[in-house]
Amino acid sequence: MRLGLYGGTFDPIHSGHCHLIQQLLERGIVDELVVVPVGNPWMKKTEPQASGHDRLRMVELAVEGLPSDIRARVRASDTEIHRAGETYTIDTVLEIKKARPEADVVLIMGSDAFSSIGKWHRSAELLSLVEVFVVAREGVGFDIDALTISSTMAREKIAAHEDVSNELPESVWSYIQERNLYASK
Numbered sequence: 114m115r116l117g118l119y120g121g122t123f124d125p126i127h128s129g130h131c132h133l134i135q136q137l138l139e140r141g142i143v144d145e146l147v148v149v150p151v152g153n154p155w156m157k158k159t160e161p162q163a164s165g166h167d168r169l170r171m172v173e174l175a176v177e178g179l180p181s182d183i184r185a186r187v188r189a190s191d192t193e194i195h196r197a198g199e200t201y202t203i204d205t206v207l208e209i210k211k212a213r214p215e216a217d218v219v220l221i222m223g224s225d226a227f228s229s230i231g232k233w234h235r236s237a238e239l240l241s242l243v244e245v246f247v248v249a250r251e252g253v254g255f256d257i258d259a260l261t262i263s264s265t266m267a268r269e270k271i272a273a274h275e276d277v278s279n280e281l282p283e284s285v286w287s288y289i290q291e292r293n294l295y296a297s298k
């Protein structure tokens with residue numbers, strides 16, 4: 114059983130992330146997937162704009178909006194947003210391996226995240242515990258026809274009152290409007 118671990122800031126989760134989730138399952142790259150919004154991304158220069166609670170809720174809404182055969186194999190996890198201190202992927206991997214000892218953990222990431230993996234906490238140990246699956250962005254990694262969408266682009270468009278209906282799942286966009294998230298940069 115190949116269990117994908119897809120971590121991200123997801124500030125907010127967007128249609129590019131959802132496209133990737135679908136491709137991973139449709140192409141049989143993983144059998145199941147856990148999507149994990151990060152709690153305290155210590156290597157980033159700036160903190161996420163939305164709270165952990167809001168980012169998790171948006172991930173849950175995006176998962177609920179996936180086609181039912183895909184949705185049945187995807188789970189949003191609150192483990193990192195509830196963990197105190199800096200968030201380390203190794204801790205999440207160890208938790209998953211304890212809960213699901215039968216599973217081979219596949220760490221899913223884009224090429225930007227992969228380029229810094231050598232600097233991650235206990236990176237050698239992390240890399241000994243997982244298979245890494247790098248998704249192509251700008252030509253590097255496995256090609257899933259990634260959509261050219263980023264969370265930064267979505268936040269900037271929202272702050273500029275531009276239409277983001279192509280960038281975000283409908284339910285996520287409704288949530289952002291209800292909570293008035295990303296109204297300013």
Ligand code: NAP
Pocket residue numbers: 119120121122123124129130133149151154156200201202203221222223224225226227232233234248250259260261262263264
């Ligand atoms: P993010 O911007 O929220 O995006 C999540 C992931 O989706 C990234 O791997 C990103 O790839 C990919 N992605 C973004 N847009 C996409 C698109 N249109 N199509 C396909 N893929 C897309 O993620 P992030 O803030 O960089 O966080 C990445 C993860 O790394 C987090 O889980 C964080 O905890 C982890 N991390 C861990 C440590 C540690 O343990 N010490 C240190 C640093 C980071 P790109 O990377 O190419 O944008």
